[in-house]
Amino acid sequence: MSLIDFKGQVAIVTGAGRNLGRGYAIDLARRGASVIVNDIDSACADAVVSDIVAAGGKAVASYHSVATPEGGLAIVAAALTHFGTLDILVNNAGNVHAGLFATMPLSHFEDVLAVHLKGAFCVTQPAWAIMQAKGYGRIVMTGSAGGVYPEQGYSEYATAKAGLVGMTRALAAEGKEHGILVNMINPQAGGSTMTQDANPIPEIAYEKSDPDAALAPYKSVAAISPLVQYLCSSQCSQTGMVLAAGAGWYGRVFLGLTHGWAVPGAGVLPELEDVAANIARITRTREHIVPHSPSGEMHHIATRLGLLEA
Numbered sequence: 167m168s169l170i171d172f173k174g175q176v177a178i179v180t181g182a183g184r185n186l187g188r189g190y191a192i193d194l195a196r197r198g199a200s201v202i203v204n205d206i207d208s209a210c211a212d213a214v215v216s217d218i219v220a221a222g223g224k225a226v227a228s229y230h231s232v233a234t235p236e237g238g239l240a241i242v243a244a245a246l247t248h249f250g251t252l253d254i255l256v257n258n259a260g261n262v263h264a265g266l267f268a269t270m271p272l273s274h275f276e277d278v279l280a281v282h283l284k285g286a287f288c289v290t291q292p293a294w295a296i297m298q299a300k301g302y303g304r305i306v307m308t309g310s311a312g313g314v315y316p317e318q319g320y321s322e323y324a325t326a327k328a329g330l331v332g333m334t335r336a337l338a339a340e341g342k343e344h345g346i347l348v349n350m351i352n353p354q355a356g357g358s359t360m361t362q363d364a365n366p367i368p369e370i371a372y373e374k375s376d377p378d379a380a381l382a383p384y385k386s387v388a389a390i391s392p393l394v395q396y397l398c399s400s401q402c403s404q405t406g407m408v409l410a411a412g413a414g415w416y417g418r419v420f421l422g423l424t425h426g427w428a429v430p431g432a433g434v435l436p437e438l439e440d441v442a443a444n445i446a447r448i449t450r451t452r453e454h455i456v457p458h459s460p461s462g463e464m465h466h467i468a469t470r471l472g473l474l475e476a
């Protein structure tokens with residue numbers, strides 16, 4: 167197996183002062199990338215830069231928040247000023263406010279969307295201009311299992327992370343012709359600082375989770391980072407993927423479309439009672455497809471109505 171490296175490449179990792187972002191920044195630098203270590207916690211960002219430089223790598227700290235356009239511009243400008251270009255962007259910075267939806271202040275909702283979702287926009291847009299001009303780029307968004315599966319107590323976080331699924335897939339479609347690949351990582355690493363004060367939520371009756379206990383000894387940043395590095399590399403051939411990883415397992419999360427139920431012939435309009443009678447067939451996931459574009463869904467509908475060949 168030939169070694170994959172990032173020699174001559176420049177990377178930005180946001181929220182790189184701690185845990186996952188720290189690990190990604192150190193690993194990218196170890197394989198030759200020059201790294202902008204971004205974090206609003208300047209002491210943490212400086213410590214990561216020191217670790218990288220002490221190990222012979224190249225890194226510069228950036229303390230701007232991802233959550234404003236000025237911050238995003240400044241983070242990307244740091245890459246240009248210090249290293250002359252940009253090849254890789256890992257949107258990893260994160261925050262959370264836990265609590266039930268019924269009592270969630272709008273400010274909590276806005277805080278979390280500002281860092282994860284607006285933050286990804288604010289940093290990616292200036293990065294995109296550079297990548298598009300050079301015809302090459304690798305962007306990794308950070309999602310979460312909480313953004314794709316139902317969970318109580320984190321609806322603002324789920325909203326932000328699910329929004330990033332849409333951004334990942336839309337940017338993948340726009341980036342393809344410019345050599346920009348955009349994918350998402352949903353990590354199961356633990357060790358998060360942002361959840362330290364946010365868990366558990368008193369109103370929720372938590373179930374004892376056997377899988378959580380079984381995986382805990384094996385969860386680590388080091389088990390996630392190789393997949394993120396692959397997505398950052400020139401060897402990556404994937405785009406628009408939502409990939410999940412944890413404790414040494416790697417897989418894909420996908421949005422599928424059920425076989426569904428169709429009226430007996432195109433043009434027949436159902437009654438409400440017909441829908442009610444068929445709701446189990448409409449929602450059953452046993453047979454499904456994974457469309458690659460909105461027209462894939464239209465093709466599925468047309469074939470189910472007998473208007474096109476399958």
Ligand SMILES: NC(=O)c1ccc[n+]([C@@H]2O[C@H](COP(=O)([O-])OP(=O)(O)OC[C@H]3O[C@@H](n4cnc5c(N)ncnc54)[C@H](O)[C@@H]3O)[C@@H](O)[C@H]2O)c1
Nearest residue numbers: 181184185186206231232258259260310355356358359360
């Ligand atoms: N750790 C996990 O198991 C896990 C699971 C699912 C998703 N995630 C996601 O992975 C990412 C990293 O998680 P982590 O566990 O390393 O979190 P962490 O809280 O340990 O680190 C996040 C870092 O982001 C920084 N940050 C916060 N707001 C910022 C801003 N506005 N601008 C720049 N930096 C900012 C923080 O200072 C912190 O150092 C997050 O997006 C998180 O939602 C992590």
